[in-house]
Amino acid sequence: MTKSIYDQLNASGTVAKQRVVETFSGDALDTDRWFYILFNGTGAGAMSDEVDGGFKMSSTATGATSESMIAFKDIRQYSHTGSTWIAVVKSTNTIALNHSASLAGLKADDDNTFNGGNLVGFKKETNNNDFISYHSTNVGGQHGGATTGVGQDQNYHTWKGELSSSDYKLTEAGILRTSETTNLPVSKLQPFVYHYGYQPSAGSGNTHCAYMEAYNT
């Protein structure tokens, strides 16, 4: 049995590439690594005091939207031509939301531009029945969003996105759900998790992330 984590993740004689593993466990987000942004509205991001709660972003504005994100403050160490991300994410809400969205994956900028936002990820949005793949170049209108065939719910799912120079594959629960070859990002990337919610009445929408791993391939 090797005692080295390095040897368990890298073939003998190979040089490891950039990798990050975040378990979202503790009393505070590791702000040496992550940067929390509340773009608009009323919301919060904090470690969740719930069993398996992970890090939780909430939108609580009544009759209005709220958007938030965690990312690496535009430190972009992951390749748009060869990288993989894995995330365990769930979306919950205490009331029926008019509109909500949860996304996670790799993105060029820590902003709330997604159509033309230079990213790959998964997306849960109230406009769709199923979770979808979501990816885009840096040009508005150049984005893709194939359906995964996985029905939306409020449970945790394990997502894995594999990006190469020619395609983007999205896996859920170990099963390949989508594979697309167009509208891929064109510059270096950082991990991100995003939450959006529009609450018609008092209540909250939430995105929990319990795990994030990213590595170059």
Added chain:
Amino acid sequence: MAFPSVYEMTNPLTTVRKQHFWEYFSGATLNSRWTFTSVVGDANTTGAMADEVNGGYKITTSVSSSAQGALAFGNLSGVIKPFSPTGSVFIMKFKPTTASSPAWSPLAGFCTHADILGTGREYALLNNSPSSAKIIASCTSSGGGYKSANTTVDSTTSAEMLWKIEMKSSTIDYSINGVFSNTISGHGLVQGLTPNVSARADGTAVFPTINVQYVECYNT
């Protein structure tokens, strides 16, 4: 190469990974996931990264009788409790130093609070107290009351040790140095739990220090 990702070292992609972290206590400062609290002893009960080979994070109690320090996912105002009372595991590697006999050196495991003593606490702990010949396993809850048992392992004032506490639906299994020791049944814990590593002096002459080298917790 055995695994393509760290995720797959502990879970296949076909299963959703539950809350799981591990902490090496390596670096210039304590990772922000933890908070050290001087429960008793004010500034004389301290915690810091140790400038020692295999030093990890060191809790030092001193000066006052019952000086007590705790490392947890929060402080006296509240803690984050992501671990299940009916399905989780706590693992810790540590090294004690010479302690006065009634001390906790350390008292560690899962708890609902940063300060272990007090009303309303639920916990599952192991206690290396040199006042007892054996390491003590204990738990408490409003439903199950306080329960304790001697483990099969002698208490120590200097030997490195590996502890494992497994929370199950109604029982708790305690293992030391990779060997199962005993089970406490009917624990009755219902609240979420935070990892808690506490040390306490209970004398006036010799005060314990604890070097915590590794902690891992996960839901099962």
